[in-house]
Amino acid sequence: MAVTGALMVILLLGSVLAGLSRSTTSTATSASANTNTNANTSAVPPIVVPAHDTYNAQIPPAPAGNSVNINLTMKEILISIAPNVAYHAWSFNGTVPGPILHVRQGQMVHVTLTNEGSMAHSIDFHAAQVPWNVDYQAIQPGKSFSFSWRANYPGVFMYHCGTPTVIYHMANGMYGTIIVDPANGWAPAQQYALVQSEFYTHQIPDGSYSVDATKMMSGSPDYVVFNGYVNQYKDAPLTAKVGQRIGLFILNAGPSQFSAFHVIGALFSDVYIDGNPANHMVGNQTISIPPGGGAVVEMVIPAAGLYPFVTHSFSDASKGALGVLKITP
Numbered sequence: 005m006a007v008t009g010a011l012m013v014i015l016l017l018g019s020v021l022a023g024l025s026r027s028t029t030s031t032a033t034s035a036s037a038n039t040n041t042n043a044n045t046s047a048v049p050p051i052v053v054p055a056h057d058t059y060n061a062q063i064p065p066a067p068a069g070n071s072v073n074i075n076l077t078m079k080e081i082l083i084s085i086a087p088n089v090a091y092h093a094w095s096f097n098g099t100v101p102g103p104i105l106h107v108r109q110g111q112m113v114h115v116t117l118t119n120e121g122s123m124a125h126s127i128d129f130h131a132a133q134v135p136w137n138v139d140y141q142a143i144q145p146g147k148s149f150s151f152s153w154r155a156n157y158p159g160v161f162m163y164h165c166g167t168p169t170v171i172y173h174m175a176n177g178m179y180g181t182i183i184v185d186p187a188n189g190w191a192p193a194q195q196y197a198l199v200q201s202e203f204y205t206h207q208i209p210d211g212s213y214s215v216d217a218t219k220m221m222s223g224s225p226d227y228v229v230f231n232g233y234v235n236q237y238k239d240a241p242l243t244a245k246v247g248q249r250i251g252l253f254i255l256n257a258g259p260s261q262f263s264a265f266h267v268i269g270a271l272f273s274d275v276y277i278d279g280n281p282a283n284h285m286v287g288n289q290t291i292s293i294p295p296g297g298g299a300v301v302e303m304v305i306p307a308a309g310l311y312p313f314v315t316h317s318f319s320d321a322s323k324g325a326l327g328v329l330k331i332t333p
């Protein structure tokens with residue numbers, strides 16, 4: 005029975021990975037084919053695809069004290085979202101997702117935003133209770149803006165640019181997660197932050213990609229990813245020990261796809277919708293996380309091995325929303 009179960013997991017994973025490598029290969033091929041065509045027929049030099057550093061899913065410690073200063077810089081940059089796929093992103097602090105922010109319930113959060121981009125940007129903290137027309141205002145290029153709010157509710161919250169047309173700013177990468185710890189903290193666990201999001205791509209003459217409005221408005225992503233890059237934690241698994249409590253702090257940044265978060269070979273001992281300890285469920289198999297929503301899932305894994313995590317919306321898993329938890333003795 006155990007052998008049959010293990011075989012099924014391997015077959016399932018194999019088919020997902022085969023799908024991934026197919027889509028990745030075809031994308032890379034079309035990119036290089038296009039680049040070659042450009043080299044032969046036009047003067048547009050091919051883009052240099054930036055190197056990708058694995059996004060660090062470990063959660064930085066929440067600062068001590070009664071207040072926290074957060075500085076965010078809006079930048080428009082070229083990033084990699086998949087092998088050989090260079091994407092013209094709009095970002096907070098130069099990464100997609102933006103930095104993992106971590107504060108504690110009750111702290112005052114002092115935010116300073118600086119717009120180093122070429123267009124107006126803004127911010128919207130789902131963890132804050134502030135007037136939209138005052139604090140989520142457009143910040144023009146070259147300008148800075150500061151405001152403060154108190155973290156009243158614990159949870160896993162989204163922050164994102166809210167400048168019209170909002171879906172462009174989110175589809176291009178202007179989002180991240182802010183974790184507000186409950187006032188009395190979480191039980192000790194191996195904690196990781198994951199942001200699910202999607203990219204809608206359109207190749208431009210230099211071989212790089214920018215947003216495809218038609219795909220974006222019809223909700224047909226080319227890539228669905230955890231922490232900004234196709235498949236990255238398959239090659240660089242997240243790790244934990246047998247019997248260790250694992251806490252995954254998951255945000256679904258969308259902009260449009262729902263997440264059906266699931267870990268193959270595991271059950272969630274505890275689930276906290278939006279990451280609030282009061283929203284407690286037990287024994288769940290798959291958690292629905294809407295765009296703009298979050299969850300904390302906890303589990304204790306009793307046997308060493310590989311445990312893939314996916315969105316069980318499998319067309320999205322096949323587009324890159326897959327990683328691996330590696331459990332060691």
Ligand SMILES: [Cu+2]
Nearest residue numbers: 125126165173
């Ligand atoms: Cu923006």
